[in-house]
Amino acid sequence: MKQNHTLYFRLNRLFYTCLLLLLLACNGKKQEPATGQVIVFRDDLGRELKLQHQPKRVMAFSPAMTEMLFAICDTATIIARTPQCDYPTQVVTKPIVSNYPVDYEQVLALKPDLIFSSEGIVPMEVVEKLKELGVPVYIQKYRTVEDVFKGMEAIGKIMGREQQANHLADSLRQQVKQLEQRHKGQARPQQVLAITWTDPIYVYGQNTILTDKLHILGAQNAVQEVFDQPYPALTREYILKLNPNVLLGGSPEKLEQTFFSQYPELRKIKAYQNHRIYAVTGNLMERPGPRVVESILELERLLYP
Amino acid sequence: MSRTLYFIVALLLILIVLVLGLQVGSFDTGLASIADAFFNYNPDNTIHYAIVHLRLPRLLLALVVGASLAFCGYLMQAMVNNALADPYLLGTASGASLGAVLVFFGFVDVAIAGFYMPPVFALLGAFIVTLVVVRLGYRKRQLIPAQLLLAGVAISSLATAIVGLLTFLSDSEGKLKAVIFWSMGSFERASWSLLPYPAAALILALILFAFLQKQLNILLLGADRAQALGVQVVKTRWAILATVSVVTGFAVATSGPIGFVGLIVPHVTRALMGTTGKSNLLFCAFTGGLFMLLCDLLSRVIYPPAGLPIGIITSFFGVPFFVYLLSRKNYKFSS
Numbered sequence: 297m298k299q300n301h302t303l304y305f306r307l308n309r310l311f312y313t314c315l316l317l318l319l320l321a322c323n324g325k326k327q328e329p330a331t332g333q334v335i336v337f338r339d340d341l342g343r344e345l346k347l348q349h350q351p352k353r354v355m356a357f358s359p360a361m362t363e364m365l366f367a368i369c370d371t372a373t374i375i376a377r378t379p380q381c382d383y384p385t386q387v388v389t390k391p392i393v394s395n396y397p398v399d400y401e402q403v404l405a406l407k408p409d410l411i412f413s414s415e416g417i418v419p420m421e422v423v424e425k426l427k428e429l430g431v432p433v434y435i436q437k438y439r440t441v442e443d444v445f446k447g448m449e450a451i452g453k454i455m456g457r458e459q460q461a462n463h464l465a466d467s468l469r470q471q472v473k474q475l476e477q478r479h480k481g482q483a484r485p486q487q488v489l490a491i492t493w494t495d496p497i498y499v500y501g502q503n504t505i506l507t508d509k510l511h512i513l514g515a516q517n518a519v520q521e522v523f524d525q526p527y528p529a530l531t532r533e534y535i536l537k538l539n540p541n542v543l544l545g546g547s548p549e550k551l552e553q554t555f556f557s558q559y560p561e562l563r564k565i566k567a568y569q570n571h572r573i574y575a576v577t578g579n580l581m582e583r584p585g586p587r588v589v590e591s592i593l594e595l596e597r598l599l600y601p
Numbered sequence: 602m603s604r605t606l607y608f609i610v611a612l613l614l615i616l617i618v619l620v621l622g623l624q625v626g627s628f629d630t631g632l633a634s635i636a637d638a639f640f641n642y643n644p645d646n647t648i649h650y651a652i653v654h655l656r657l658p659r660l661l662l663a664l665v666v667g668a669s670l671a672f673c674g675y676l677m678q679a680m681v682n683n684a685l686a687d688p689y690l691l692g693t694a695s696g697a698s699l700g701a702v703l704v705f706f707g708f709v710d711v712a713i714a715g716f717y718m719p720p721v722f723a724l725l726g727a728f729i730v731t732l733v734v735v736r737l738g739y740r741k742r743q744l745i746p747a748q749l750l751l752a753g754v755a756i757s758s759l760a761t762a763i764v765g766l767l768t769f770l771s772d773s774e775g776k777l778k779a780v781i782f783w784s785m786g787s788f789e790r791a792s793w794s795l796l797p798y799p800a801a802a803l804i805l806a807l808i809l810f811a812f813l814q815k816q817l818n819i820l821l822l823g824a825d826r827a828q829a830l831g832v833q834v835v836k837t838r839w840a841i842l843a844t845v846s847v848v849t850g851f852a853v854a855t856s857g858p859i860g861f862v863g864l865i866v867p868h869v870t871r872a873l874m875g876t877t878g879k880s881n882l883l884f885c886a887f888t889g890g891l892f893m894l895l896c897d898l899l900s901r902v903i904y905p906p907a908g909l910p911i912g913i914i915t916s917f918f919g920v921p922f923f924v925y926l927l928s929r930k931n932y933k934f935s936s
Binding site for chain 2: 497530554557
């Protein structure tokens with residue numbers, strides 16, 4: 297399988313090299329149409345990226361970013377997806393590139409002008425290696441919902457689709473504003489704890505985008521303390537002390553099986569006593585993309601039934 | 602005389618660390634509220650509840666698991682007559698990890714009939730791997746220690762490789778975290794319903810070997826001489842094997858494979874009490890429990906609230922002490 301892959305790639309490269317030589321031989325003059333038009337910009341990590349021309353072939357290393365590209369770019373410019381990318385539906389027509397571990401050969405075979413990613417998806421070591429191979433990686437990071445909108449606008453600018461991007465970002469901003477209006481000034485904001493794993497217990501920390509989503513809805517992330525990790529591990533005692541009103545992370549039946557049967561002590565928390573335990577759609581909760589408002593609306597339905 | 606003193610010091614230290622440990626947690630609690638929780642227990646008071654149902658079982662589990670691992674390490678070192686032996690020699694640790702990881706990766710339901718499966722499968726994994734290792738180390742109706750050692754290393758590597766493969770193929774971060782937990786250990790899932798299993802296994806083993814300590818000491822002279830001196834070498838070895846696999850199995854299934862304790866505490870014991878002390882096993886268990894309590898306390902103080910994985914702490918604080926011990930001139934493994 298791998299062998300075939302490599303062989304295919306080599307033949308491919310050979311073919312393209314020949315083609316290139318042929319082209320060079322035919323019209324040596326037409327080569328440098330856009331010299332002096334180097335595009336320079338910075339990503340959210342402050343890294344400087346240089347492009348010879350506006351990117352025409354792009355892909356993303358995260359499902360959320362793929363959703364962003366589909367919402368903003370001409371779909372013909374999106375040349376690949378990762379194994380986790382499953383939205384929007386037309387994404388399935390794109391070839392799959394492994395992002396863990398990164399399939400360098402496949403990336404080179406597809407020759408993207410630029411790869412979009414967000415913080416923490418691929419190690420920086422991989423990013424550097426791709427840069428050496430001539431494929432720059434643009435990385436965004438989001439702490440708030442507004443960061444996601446800004447990210448959309450940045451993608452629009454890079455891809456020459458500013459109008460689409462700004463229009464999308466503005467209409468989403470409008471929806472967020474309405475949500476904020478609706479839930480402004482809650483007398484006693486609901487304390488929400490969202491778990492990502494039950495053994496050990498990992499939760500959405502203060503420095504995740506969930507905190508801002510809840511804030512928009514007039515509620516609070518029960519975890520107020522800021523930990524180094526975005527998803528800190530907590531003890532049962534810590535959760536007893538938080539005593540959240542709402543627990544997110546699985547249906548009551550599922551959490552009864554995997555969580556409360558293992559930690560019966562946690563049946564004391566308000567969320568359990570008042571039956572306020574909900575499952576959220578993983579794809580919405582976890583992806584900072586164009587469906588971020590959809591995710592907030594889902595949370596709204598759960599928090600204000 | 603000095604041996605009795607060591608015992609008293611160890612017991613006192615255990616008590617002190619227990620009291621200190623009861624005060625560490627997310628709720629602010631001083632000695633007064635701890636005393637209050639025990640003498641005026643009010644189930645509706647969350648602080649009381651946390652002290653009695655979360656902190657105390659956690660400390661006791663650390664004590665029991667530390668004691669179990671140290672005790673089993675001592676037995677294994679005596680059986681294979683090798684200073685490098687530890688309780689995981691029979692593949693218990695990697696077998697348990699494999700069992701638990703299989704559950705986390707969805708090969709088995711997480712809960713069957715209301716029972717949470719990872720510890721159950723960890724125990725099963727530990728036993729199955731141990732059985733295979735023992736089978737390989739058994740030849741001509743004899744247990745051959747060298748063969749047992751090699752079989753243990755080989756089968757452990759295989760189990761570790763399978764865990765590695767599953768980890769690599771995992772599709773979610775949560776699963777990775779679960780694997781990390783299972784490779785370094787934690788006492789966070791301690792509860793009154795879990796505690797009796799490892800505790801009962803340890804206490805029964807301590808009673809059994811109270812009668813076998815002498816045999817064990819003679820075994821250090823080598824199998825042939827021990828046989829000549831009237832020790833039933835084969836039976837003693839089987840007793841050790843069975844005990845180690847059960848006691849370590851329960852310890853690992855409840856807390857994950859915590860390294861190093863089973864290796865160094867037996868050496869500490871021999872350094873302090875002599876290689877053939879009459880109550881070495883008991884002292885070894887106390888010291889192991891004390892060491893684990895200290896490590897757990899440290900892990901929670903350094904990195905609240907969840908604590909660093911306990912295996913990291915045991916190595917960090919155990920290794921320097923071990924090196925010091927090795928550099929002492931008068932320490933010898935066997936007499």
